[in-house]
Amino acid sequence: MSKPIVATASLAGCFGCHMSLLDIDDRILKLIELVEFNKSPIDDIKTFTKHCDIGLIEGGVCNTENLHVLKDFRNNCKILISVGECAIMGGLPAMRNGISVRECLEEAYINGVTVGENKKKIMPNDEEIPIITDKVYPLHEIVKIDYYLPGCPPRADLLWQAVVALVTGDELNIPYELIKFD
Amino acid sequence: MSEKVKFTIDGKEYEGEKGRLLVDVAAENGVYIPVLCHWKDVKPAGSCRICTVKVNDRYMTACTTPIDANMTVENKTPELEDIRKAIVEMLFVEGNHFCPACEKSGDCDLQALGYLYQMMVPRFPYAFERRELDAKSPKIFLEKNRCIFCKRCIRMIKDDKGRSFFAFKGRGKHLEITIDEKLAANISEELAQEAMKICPVGAILRKEVGFSTPIGQRKYDKVPIGSDIEVLQK
Numbered sequence: 190m191s192k193p194i195v196a197t198a199s200l201a202g203c204f205g206c207h208m209s210l211l212d213i214d215d216r217i218l219k220l221i222e223l224v225e226f227n228k229s230p231i232d233d234i235k236t237f238t239k240h241c242d243i244g245l246i247e248g249g250v251c252n253t254e255n256l257h258v259l260k261d262f263r264n265n266c267k268i269l270i271s272v273g274e275c276a277i278m279g280g281l282p283a284m285r286n287g288i289s290v291r292e293c294l295e296e297a298y299i300n301g302v303t304v305g306e307n308k309k310k311i312m313p314n315d316e317e318i319p320i321i322t323d324k325v326y327p328l329h330e331i332v333k334i335d336y337y338l339p340g341c342p343p344r345a346d347l348l349w350q351a352v353v354a355l356v357t358g359d360e361l362n363i364p365y366e367l368i369k370f371d
Numbered sequence: 372m373s374e375k376v377k378f379t380i381d382g383k384e385y386e387g388e389k390g391r392l393l394v395d396v397a398a399e400n401g402v403y404i405p406v407l408c409h410w411k412d413v414k415p416a417g418s419c420r421i422c423t424v425k426v427n428d429r430y431m432t433a434c435t436t437p438i439d440a441n442m443t444v445e446n447k448t449p450e451l452e453d454i455r456k457a458i459v460e461m462l463f464v465e466g467n468h469f470c471p472a473c474e475k476s477g478d479c480d481l482q483a484l485g486y487l488y489q490m491m492v493p494r495f496p497y498a499f500e501r502r503e504l505d506a507k508s509p510k511i512f513l514e515k516n517r518c519i520f521c522k523r524c525i526r527m528i529k530d531d532k533g534r535s536f537f538a539f540k541g542r543g544k545h546l547e548i549t550i551d552e553k554l555a556a557n558i559s560e561e562l563a564q565e566a567m568k569i570c571p572v573g574a575i576l577r578k579e580v581g582f583s584t585p586i587g588q589r590k591y592d593k594v595p596i597g598s599d600i601e602v603l604q605k
């Protein structure tokens with residue numbers, strides 16, 4: 190039987206959740222025995238080459254590129270998992286929610302105390318740059334999400350136990366210390 | 372000596388002084404009923420509803436219900452636990468709770484209830500209402516995004532003339548917690564500390580101290596909320 194295929198992505202996140210996945214230490218050797226990786230920053234595969242069984246997504250949706258990647262994952266993964274606070278509730282990037290996009294950009298590029306010289310008051314608007322969404326969205330407010338792994342980042346043991354349970358079909362009994370929102 | 376009465380919680384019999392609050396008597400007997408707004412010996416507000424139990428088949432708040440003979444109380448049933456979980460979820464989506472950036476994280480009662488009920492994601496959509504942080508008083512940050520309107524601060528933090536430092540402003544969706552700037556200008560160290568302690572969430576914070584307890588040693592890092600009560604179970 191072929192191994193289950195895993196894909197991962199970081200949207201509006203800090204890569205902390207991916208770092209936490211690496212924190213499973215030497216179990217990573219067991220992991221590559223258990224599963225095969227497809228599109229993921231871990232192996233640097235940029236586009237889906239196969240239909241995947243499990244998609245792990247960190248980060249919420251803050252721009253049109255995130256939106257595109259998220260939909261691509263939903264279309265290519267049987268099971269899609271929100272990994273970490275940003276994916277689940279927007280996380281720290283969502284602190285801008287409730288402030289208009291214009292105000293955010295003006296603060297970043299024109300009015301902010303740390304802004305250097307910008308006499309022409311230019312705000313980035315190249316068409317190559319993804320458009321910022323009106324607010325940062327939790328993933329499940331855009332596509333169907335099958336499971337949630339909270340934490341900032343989710344503890345390595347939680348990621349490990351969840352992936353193993355999914356792959357082996359064993360029941361997942363999460364110890365108290367592993368469900369945290371920070 | 373006041374009258375003793377017998378009543379049951381989840382089928383087990385308990386005894387207590389008639390007229391005392393169900394939530395307190397339960398706690399003394401090792402039965403944890405979650406609270407957010409209640410504080411022992413302070414006149415109950417009954418505002419958060421997290422202590423909802425069923426008394427003789429009717430929904431009641433345990434923090435406002437005096438015990439009486441022949442009361443049949445349901446507490447830890449799947450139905451009630453789901454109602455409580457829903458309340459926790461509602462509070463999470465109503466405010467702006469960015470736990471990773473919150474000083475109360477690990478010591479927060481709302482968050483701890485999220486852990487207890489294994490809230491992986493709220494069933495309600497996030498409101499993302501914008502609320503301000505009030506940093507005008509010299510000793511206290513008032514982080515309105517995290518207030519759950521329990522009224523503990525209003526009821527408990529008062530000056531020697533009995534005036535409250537805190538008050539509500541507005542109604543419904545616009546309700547917010549405020550601090551009296553003039554009174555707060557002279558709040559004592561102890562009272563500022565007390566205000567932070569009794570706030571169940573991270574809405575009232577002491578200035579100039581923060582993140583003083585390392586992760587792993589905070590109140591709810593290793594043990595669920597209510598375990599200090601449940602160890603008293605006979």
Ligand code: SF4
Pocket residue numbers: 467468469470471473474475476477479480481482517572573574
């Ligand atoms: S008050 Fe509690 S629930 Fe809200 S952000 Fe702080 S730790 Fe999280």
Ligand code: SF4
Pocket residue numbers: 517518519520521522523524525537548569570571572574575
């Ligand atoms: S500031 Fe804290 S204590 Fe005061 S009402 Fe809000 S949550 Fe309760």
Ligand code: FES
Pocket residue numbers: 405406407408409416417418419420421422423432433434435
């Ligand atoms: S603790 Fe009873 S209503 Fe809040």
